[in-house]
Amino acid sequence: MLETILALLIIIGAFFTLVGSIGLYKLPDFYMRLHGPTKATTLGVGAILVASALYFSFKPGEISLHEILVTVFLFITAPVSAHLMAKAAIHIKLKQIERTKNTPYQADNNS
Amino acid sequence: MLDIALPIAFTLVSFALALSLLRLIIGPDLPDRILALDTLYINSIALLILLGLYLGSALYFEAALLIAVMGFVGTVALSKYLLRGDIME
Amino acid sequence: MINKILPHPILTVVLWISWLLLNNSFDPGHMVLGLILAIFIPWFTSSFWQEKVCLKNPLTLLKFFGVVMWDIVIANITVAKLILGKNDKLQPAFFYIDLDVEHRLGISILANTISLTPGTVSCDLTADRKRLLIHALHVEDIDQTIADIKQRYEKPLKEVFTKC
Structure with missing residues (x-):
């Protein structure tokens, strides 16, 4: 039972990691590429880390929770680095794909 | 069950690493490369944790934590360089 | 009184828990050492945390x-x-x-x-x-x-x- 859950978590995690990288590779412009790694990769690695925490908690009969630390760290830092990279990209006026609605440079509001 | 799942996971994460590496090489701009580097860091954390599961050893966790910290600091420093470096011109 | 000793109670708790998780053990020794660090680090860094955080709900x-x-x-x-x-x-x-x-x-x-x-x-x-x-x-x-x-x-x- 435990092994099945572990195997599922590992496969799901690896799959999402791959999806993040596929997004990084095939999406057309930088701002869209930003979405793949920040979301999919973070969740994928998080799932693998949870699997690892479960594995080492049940295997030798002692609790191993320090994987939680890496998971929390990744979930806090991924949006921060994404924000900074987007800010840097806007600062050097990187081109976005043409069909994007609005541009960040002339700050015309939503609606 | 795990002996089947782990090799599959290794394959998937390796493909992810290869794709990030491709994006790192083809660019085309600096932020793309920073993003690819960041993704490479996170993918390598996944690979290390999988290796720890495969070998049944918790030793690799420390390395994963260090990569996570250094990767974040590196990404922030590179982005800050882009934000600041332009002002000096 | 409690504000003097613990200027940032949430930070103290977070530091304590992360120390225990980093060492991956809940031995009494680590508990005490972690608690000492968790009390002293907010003291030394309190000038960085000027804004008070208080949680309503x-x-x-x-x-x-x-x-x-x-x-x-x-x-x-x-x-x-x-x-x-x-x-x-x-x-x-x-x-x-x-x-x-x-x-x-x-x-x-x-x-x-x-x-x-x-x-x-x-x-x-x-x-x-x-x-x-x-x-x-x-x-x-x-x-x-x-x-x-x-x-x-x-x-x-x-x-x-x-x-x-």
Whole structure:
């Protein structure tokens, strides 16, 4: 039972990691590429880390929770680095794909 | 069950690493490369944790934590360089 | 009295827990050493933490984190579908959202949440901390997305982080 859950978590995690990288590779412009790694990769690695925490908690009969630390760290830092990279990209006026609605440079509001 | 799942996971994460590496090489701009580097860091954390599961050893966790910290600091420093470096011109 | 010893109680608890998790043990020795560090580090760094943080409704915050966790999983399935599907049909967009939250920590938590949930990444905050620039991977109705974000994430955060 435990092994099945572990195997599922590992496969799901690896799959999402791959999806993040596929997004990084095939999406057309930088701002869209930003979405793949920040979301999919973070969740994928998080799932693998949870699997690892479960594995080492049940295997030798002692609790191993320090994987939680890496998971929390990744979930806090991924949006921060994404924000900074987007800010840097806007600062050097990187081109976005043409069909994007609005541009960040002339700050015309939503609606 | 795990002996089947782990090799599959290794394959998937390796493909992810290869794709990030491709994006790192083809660019085309600096932020793309920073993003690819960041993704490479996170993918390598996944690979290390999988290796720890495969070998049944918790030793690799420390390395994963260090990569996570250094990767974040590196990404922030590179982005800050882009934000600041332009002002000096 | 308690404010003198523990200027930042939340920081103390977080530091203590992370020390125990880093050592991966709950021995009494580590408990004591961690507690000493968790009390002294906020003292030495208190000049960096000038803004007081006080939580009004801890339960609302917990509920908020539960909602966010669930949304992260859903968001990932949505984004995976968008990435693996045809990329030509995606309609990316930039838009500004007017912030009601004024507390700095509230704004940063909101920005982080936006980055982790359905198809949106927060890109920039205006200098007066009033508007947040957001990029969305695929958006059909911008007003609807803004309303969703305001209703789902900003409202609970506004309740929790108020001026104290």
